[in-house]
Amino acid sequence: MPILREYRVLAAKIRQEYVEMAQVFSEYQQATGLHCPKSCARCCSNPDIEATPLEMLPMVMDLLDSNKLTSEFIEAIDQSPLCFAYSMDQNNPLMGQCLQYKNRPSICRMFGVAGYKLKDGSPSVSVCKTLKENYPEEYLKLKNEANNAPLMVKWSTKIRVLDPDLGFKYYQINQAFKLMAQKVMLLNEYEQT
Template identity: 25%
Template sequence: MDSIEELIRAFEGTYVGQNMADLVELYSTIEKQTNNFCSKYSIACGSGCGTCCEHFMPDITVSEARLVAAYLLLFKKDTTRIEAVNNAQGNTSGPCPLYDPDSPHHCTVYQARPLICRLFGACASQGKDGRAVFRRCKYNGEQTMPLSLTFDEDVPVMQDYSYALRSLDDGNGKVGYLSEMVSSLVEQLRFLSSMLSLDDTNPDDTPTPLAS
């Protein structure tokens, strides 16, 4: 597989395939909006910074966990990283098991990374008075983003993106720590992959270089 689109196509005709396609489309829309927002308000992370991933275990939805699991299992075929995720169960404060300082953007699943990772340090939140506010990431020692902004105009806020994300999941909208959620979805996907005759094996267990 050469792309995340190809990964999604492998599940075409199934609920899982449609759910992955919907999630990737939502991520793409959000990425455009956050890029515009950051560009307009001069918000940027420090060069080479990945400190948040060292101190953080993301909360993610079932849809997000499934995409990450499929990315690790069938796109990267990275059994070592899957084992690291399994071993991180019970760790609620980080580092994230998908963090790798030598990987592009420090994230081994960058293309499939969860919503909170896309928004952290790059999005406003709804304040108590109903207005949108942006606060600088506490790890941004280089001060490459404004300390604080309050908006009178309508800007996208984290809560709206969260609602959009939750709407993709049926059932009770379960959210949990990345390590637990991805571990359980890897097992489900292994079963589905075998039903669809998808190959999740990698002869030498070497992660593909197209990772992030």
């Protein structure tokens, strides 16, 4: 069984990759001219966002270190189908903020504009609904230059390979968090006895 110290080292490696990933995708999105509207959080209001337990490790470790990773915290996660880190605007469910922005998983760093390969291997680009609606001309142009887009699979795989067991399978984001949190809590309990 890995000891908590090894998880800390792993979390630090993931954070390093996250910084680079955010920079690459953010710079690309800026260059396309498809800017997210202020306070838009439509992507966070989707209950089907998925992540691997591994991707949630940096968040879990920070919560552990700030003494917030309690059984009550874990139980409260099931009270909403939406991501537990989403603080929704009371007047508009599509607006709000991420309470775990620094440690958000891969998908949350690639929501806006990202590249992927079609079945025949040709490049395509995934653009969120809001950006498509707000920038129809830029979106069409982008589709013709899809080979410039950073690939989702390449960047998410850079994280997944850091621990193929924890990074293999995707779960709904709250479930992925809980799986990782429960492992870490158990190890923490074990190391303190």
